[in-house]
Amino acid sequence: MSGTAMRASQKDFENAMNQVKLLKKDPGNEVKLKLYALYKQATEGSCTMPKPGVFDLVNKAKWDAWNALGSLPKETARQNYVELVSSLTSASQPSSQVEPGADRKPSAYETLEVTSEDGITKIMFNRPTKKNAITTQMYHEIMLALKAAGKDDSSVTVLTGNGDYYSSGNDLTNFTDLPPGGPEEKAKNSAILLRDFIDCFIDFPKPLIAVVNGPAVGISVTTLGLCDAVYATDRATFHTPFSHLGQSPEGCSSYTFPKIMGPSKATEMLIFGKKLTAREACAQGLVTEVFPDSTFQKEVWTRLKAYAKLPPNAMRISKEIMRSREKEKLRAINVEECNVLQERWLSDECMNAVMNFLSRKAKL
Numbered sequence: 001m002s003g004t005a006m007r008a009s010q011k012d013f014e015n016a017m018n019q020v021k022l023l024k025k026d027p028g029n030e031v032k033l034k035l036y037a038l039y040k041q042a043t044e045g046s047c048t049m050p051k052p053g054v055f056d057l058v059n060k061a062k063w064d065a066w067n068a069l070g071s072l073p074k075e076t077a078r079q080n081y082v083e084l085v086s087s088l089t090s091a092s093q094p095s096s097q098v099e100p101g102a103d104r105k106p107s108a109y110e111t112l113e114v115t116s117e118d119g120i121t122k123i124m125f126n127r128p129t130k131k132n133a134i135t136t137q138m139y140h141e142i143m144l145a146l147k148a149a150g151k152d153d154s155s156v157t158v159l160t161g162n163g164d165y166y167s168s169g170n171d172l173t174n175f176t177d178l179p180p181g182g183p184e185e186k187a188k189n190s191a192i193l194l195r196d197f198i199d200c201f202i203d204f205p206k207p208l209i210a211v212v213n214g215p216a217v218g219i220s221v222t223t224l225g226l227c228d229a230v231y232a233t234d235r236a237t238f239h240t241p242f243s244h245l246g247q248s249p250e251g252c253s254s255y256t257f258p259k260i261m262g263p264s265k266a267t268e269m270l271i272f273g274k275k276l277t278a279r280e281a282c283a284q285g286l287v288t289e290v291f292p293d294s295t296f297q298k299e300v301w302t303r304l305k306a307y308a309k310l311p312p313n314a315m316r317i318s319k320e321i322m323r324s325r326e327k328e329k330l331r332a333i334n335v336e337e338c339n340v341l342q343e344r345w346l347s348d349e350c351m352n353a354v355m356n357f358l359s360r361k362a363k364l
């Protein structure tokens, strides 16, 4: 088939189905759901299947995607399927031009960009099209990067985001990828993952600095309470919508936030989900300093380069003496928060909130 104005034939449809199997890159859950829905609509027509239960996350997501197509005619669904596959295959064609840096060593990370320069290891969240939402793979990669940065010869470590967001927090599609043991097993594994992830922040041995380049949501906000300094652009916002998501605080924020900003301000953030501007977050002590967006990168990196020239052992030892008294307490709080969340993730309140986001009925 050439051009989108022509109708896709059955042969085009079959070719497209074969091309999907040959895609080199996983197109992601959103696209896979679209493909599934269009395929079902094209071959069976409108969805008449009974709606799967709320805990059957994968089948419910599929059902939602198919059902959302309503009474779309089979021919149109076939055409849309062929066009979607065509856009995926052309996006994955190798470019004839050499990409800048193509001769560089391939990165050990798929979801991060990690660089070391001027005594600073920079760990940059690198899923800008998904607002740097943190997938299970990304949690693992951040842990690996933090462990490596803790041992490398840099003096300070920086966390930052690529694109317009610092991070939109936990990737809500993490809820759809269920193991054979179902939601209970997923919740148990996720609680272990979360505990280990937060322990990496608690135990980080050098100055850990967050360069908050844009809005931050959920776990990307709570972990700021475990960083040693937080520099933010005036475009950043700070949002922990845990109640909206049927969830509860993590990242030791149930302890660090009341300590940093006092119990009532912490309640507004952690229980009522109040979104703070960068200046509000600074006034409440969560952010160290706010910079105008136009000069943010220049000012912050100039400052960090100067700090990174300070004697590294002295900085390490000073951090140890400032933080060591709290470490055991933080570890215990982390375990407690993860236990509570493990239950929360299985609640109707949480399942419904996640499904609403995934079926695009809700945005925070």
Ligand SMILES: CCCCCCCCCCC/C=C/C(=O)SCCNC(=O)CCNC(=O)[C@H](O)C(C)(C)COP(=O)(O)OP(=O)(O)OC[C@H]1O[C@@H](n2cnc3c(N)ncnc32)[C@H](O)[C@@H]1OP(=O)(O)O
Binding pocket: 030, 129, 130, 131, 133, 134, 168, 169, 170, 171, 172, 173, 174, 175, 183, 186, 187, 190, 194, 217, 218, 219, 220, 241, 242, 245, 250, 345, 346, 357, 362, 363, 364
């Ligand atoms: C059974 C148990 C399983 C448990 C697994 C848990 C593992 C550990 C959990 C640790 C606890 C963490 C808690 C949190 O972090 S809570 C906070 C979670 N985050 C959110 O709720 C934010 C959701 N996103 C939004 O509300 C909006 O996307 C946002 C306001 C951030 C931006 O809106 P905007 O309109 O500007 O942009 P888009 O929505 O169009 O976003 C662009 C694309 O990015 C995708 N996206 C963004 N954020 C997320 C996210 N958090 N999860 C998944 N996907 C995200 C969005 O869908 C768009 O994708 P498409 O272009 O494909 O549509």
